[in-house]
Amino acid sequence: MNVLMVDDHVMFLQGMKNLLDVLVPELRVETADDMVQAITLVQRTPFDLVLLDWHLNEGDGADSIRRLRDAGCMARVVVLSGETNSALIRQSVELGAAGFIPKKYSSEMMVAALRNVLAGRIFLPSEALDKSAGRGNEPAAAAFAAYATDPRLAGLTARQMDVYRAATRGLPNKLIARQLEIAESTVKAHLT
Numbered sequence: 001m002n003v004l005m006v007d008d009h010v011m012f013l014q015g016m017k018n019l020l021d022v023l024v025p026e027l028r029v030e031t032a033d034d035m036v037q038a039i040t041l042v043q044r045t046p047f048d049l050v051l052l053d054w055h056l057n058e059g060d061g062a063d064s065i066r067r068l069r070d071a072g073c074m075a076r077v078v079v080l081s082g083e084t085n086s087a088l089i090r091q092s093v094e095l096g097a098a099g100f101i102p103k104k105y106s107s108e109m110m111v112a113a114l115r116n117v118l119a120g121r122i123f124l125p126s127e128a129l130d131k132s133a134g135r136g137n138e139p140a141a142a143a144f145a146a147y148a149t150d151p152r153l154a155g156l157t158a159r160q161m162d163v164y165r166a167a168t169r170g171l172p173n174k175l176i177a178r179q180l181e182i183a184e185s186t187v188k189a190h191l192t
Helices: 010-023 035-044 061-070 086-094 107-118 126-134 138-149 158-168 173-180 184-191
Strands: 002-006 028-032 049-053 076-081 099-102
Touching (some): 002 010, 002 035, 010 028, 010 107, 049 107, 061 076, 061 086, 076 107, 076 158, 086 099, 099 107, 158 173, 158 184, 173 184
Parallel strands (some): 002 028, 002 049, 076 099
16 A cells, blocks of 8 residues: 655654554555655555645645645545644545544554544544534534544445545546546446
């Protein structure tokens, strides 16, 4: 499984790569310290997962996610951030992120979160739900809970989630098939 990590903090980037190499050896991890390098890599290599720092020097995570998608990246994107406010988490999920992992997590918690995403589920930090609910922001907490526990999404395979994400971006079946290197009939079956 190919993973791309994008973060402008080199020490964090190297530490995460080393951690993943040890704890999840089946992953092949490449790194980029800016979006220009990340775009070049996604145009050359089909990645299964992108771990994206929300606060890159050259722009915010919303812009970074859009740029990755515009470059043809079909990978599941997981946002990593030191900031865990509910608006930021909601925005990342609305842009199609498959998860949001706080950088303060221990290595065990981070790997557990990544395993959830790799299993085709959406991962959201529990403390974000708690904070949203605790400030009288029940609609936000309910929205997060719906993303995390929607039974329609929970049973989907990783490939079905790839097709779903591409469809939510408005891509036609033919282009989804081409980008995922599957038959158009398979795309239609996944959408059904």
